[in-house]
Amino acid sequence: MWIGGHEVKGGGETIERLSPAHGVVVTRVPRGRAEDARAAISAARTAFDKGRWPHETASNRARVLLKVADLIDRDREALALMDTLECGKPIAQALGEIQGAADIWRYAASLARELSGESYANLGSDRLGFVLREPIGVVSIITPWNFPLLIVSQKLPFALAAGCTCVVKPSEMTSASTLHLGALLAEAGLPEGACNIVTGYGPDVGAPMTSDPQVDMISFTGSTGVGRAAVAAGAATLKKVSMELGGKNPQLIFPDADMDAALDAAIFGANFNAGECCNAGSRLLLHVDIAEAFLSGLAERSKLVKVGDPLDPETRVGAIITADHLGKIEAHVRAAEQGGAKVRTGGSRLESNGLFMAPTIVDKVTTAMDIARAEVFGPVVVALTFETLEQAISLANATDYGLSAGVWSRDVDTAIGVGRGVRAGTVWVNTFMDGTPELPFGGYRQSRIGRELGRNAVKDYTEEKTFHVHTGPRTTWWLPLGA
Numbered sequence: 001m002w003i004g005g006h007e008v009k010g011g012g013e014t015i016e017r018l019s020p021a022h023g024v025v026v027t028r029v030p031r032g033r034a035e036d037a038r039a040a041i042s043a044a045r046t047a048f049d050k051g052r053w054p055h056e057t058a059s060n061r062a063r064v065l066l067k068v069a070d071l072i073d074r075d076r077e078a079l080a081l082m083d084t085l086e087c088g089k090p091i092a093q094a095l096g097e098i099q100g101a102a103d104i105w106r107y108a109a110s111l112a113r114e115l116s117g118e119s120y121a122n123l124g125s126d127r128l129g130f131v132l133r134e135p136i137g138v139v140s141i142i143t144p145w146n147f148p149l150l151i152v153s154q155k156l157p158f159a160l161a162a163g164c165t166c167v168v169k170p171s172e173m174t175s176a177s178t179l180h181l182g183a184l185l186a187e188a189g190l191p192e193g194a195c196n197i198v199t200g201y202g203p204d205v206g207a208p209m210t211s212d213p214q215v216d217m218i219s220f221t222g223s224t225g226v227g228r229a230a231v232a233a234g235a236a237t238l239k240k241v242s243m244e245l246g247g248k249n250p251q252l253i254f255p256d257a258d259m260d261a262a263l264d265a266a267i268f269g270a271n272f273n274a275g276e277c278c279n280a281g282s283r284l285l286l287h288v289d290i291a292e293a294f295l296s297g298l299a300e301r302s303k304l305v306k307v308g309d310p311l312d313p314e315t316r317v318g319a320i321i322t323a324d325h326l327g328k329i330e331a332h333v334r335a336a337e338q339g340g341a342k343v344r345t346g347g348s349r350l351e352s353n354g355l356f357m358a359p360t361i362v363d364k365v366t367t368a369m370d371i372a373r374a375e376v377f378g379p380v381v382v383a384l385t386f387e388t389l390e391q392a393i394s395l396a397n398a399t400d401y402g403l404s405a406g407v408w409s410r411d412v413d414t415a416i417g418v419g420r421g422v423r424a425g426t427v428w429v430n431t432f433m434d435g436t437p438e439l440p441f442g443g444y445r446q447s448r449i450g451r452e453l454g455r456n457a458v459k460d461y462t463e464e465k466t467f468h469v470h471t472g473p474r475t476t477w478w479l480p481l482g483a
């Protein structure tokens with residue numbers, strides 16, 4: 001682990017991670033305890049209150065972040081291999097994620113130099129107003145297992161760009177690349193204690209990171225249930241919170257869509273990262289006129305998806321993260337079948353020494369079914385039909401989530417009508433799951449609190465301070481002069 005700028009082994013206990021694709025131990029990381037989390041928080045507090053990082057010039061902060069991006073690029077293959085072995089994700093995909101992570105660090109560096117306040121010279125001839133942005137303080141960053149380096153890179157560089165100091169907890173299942181990032185931060189010249197990384201389980205490490213009064217802000221990505229617990233823990237000291245949570249994201253397909261493109265996006269949206277993605281296109285909302293033809297075409301394309309060894313560059317769908325999670329995915333599908341839904345393809349695990357799930361399409365689904373509303377988090381897509389644009393929007397909004405949506409139509413009125421009607425943080429038109437650091441990411445309802453990325457990403461880690469300055473002699477006396 002990394003605490004106060006030094007490697008720390010903790011109490012000597014370790015967590016072993018088995019590759020979900022190969023069934024062998026691929027990493028051993030320290031099992032951090034509450035005392036390690038508290039030590040990391042204390043180091044971050046000292047680095048913020050007494051260290052130089054919050055007072056560095058924007059150019060110096062940007063220089064460090066740019067150096068980190070270069071080092072991520074240098075170690076791209078090693079970092080991708082770590083994420084592939086621990087997550088089970090395809091190596092080709094992991095390489096792309098590492099490249100994307102480096103790009104985010106560079107974008108954060110650019111925002112460090114643009115962070116500014118406001119000035120008001122129109123308050124009167126004897127008054128000036130200034131609004132300053134100052135780093136919020138110590139930030140606890142808790143990240144999930146599905147995109148280990150990419151998601152920490154959606155948070156950490158922006159917090160550092162603002163001048164904050166941080167404590168990071170990666171998932172206990174996928175800690176390797178984040179620990180390696182700690183070494184890159186040290187190599188890039190980040191001051192000791194400005195970023196601390198503690199590995200371990202949520203009750204041991206995550207709990208103190210969300211409740212300790214020395215922490216000023218929590219940035220969390222994970223399930224909605226755990227997010228609620230983190231918000232509750234932080235509420236006692238009124239911490240600022242940023243939450244990126246679950247999704248049950250629809251792709252709405254209209255009869256005038258480019259069907260080949262929509263089919264490819266549907267198969268991609270359902271199966272990218274084995275469906276273990278908050279942005280997964282896990283619901284297909286199909287116009288009745290094209291539903292049967294679309295599902296038939298989708299079933300044929302599903303047969304072409306290569307599922308298997310994630311170390312094979314041709315693999316498109318790798319392994320499921322754990323045996324327990326694979327069982328939960330299968331249980332969702334079985335429950336849907338028992339409720340009257342029809343499995344058109346897939347539906348169960350594949351015979352293998354690893355944890356693999358066949359790409360699955362579930363038809364004849366109703367909004368009352370759990371599989372139509374719950375986040376399955378596997379390579380499973382459900383299909384529902386609509387007749388009118390109003391019905392399509394109503395179906396799209398028929399969940400507790402509101403992270404993203406896609407609409408496929410050549411008609412601009414349809415695209416804009418759906419985009420305005422769907423309550424989601426991102427709406428893609430004639431594409432799906434595209435991303436760039438310049439655009440904010442987050443959702444409505446139970447999918448989020450706040451946004452990540454975009455031009456305001458650094459501002460999210462700041463506090464505003466108002467300076468109201470009076471110049472010259474006092475002109476308005478509350479009590480008579482000389483009283």
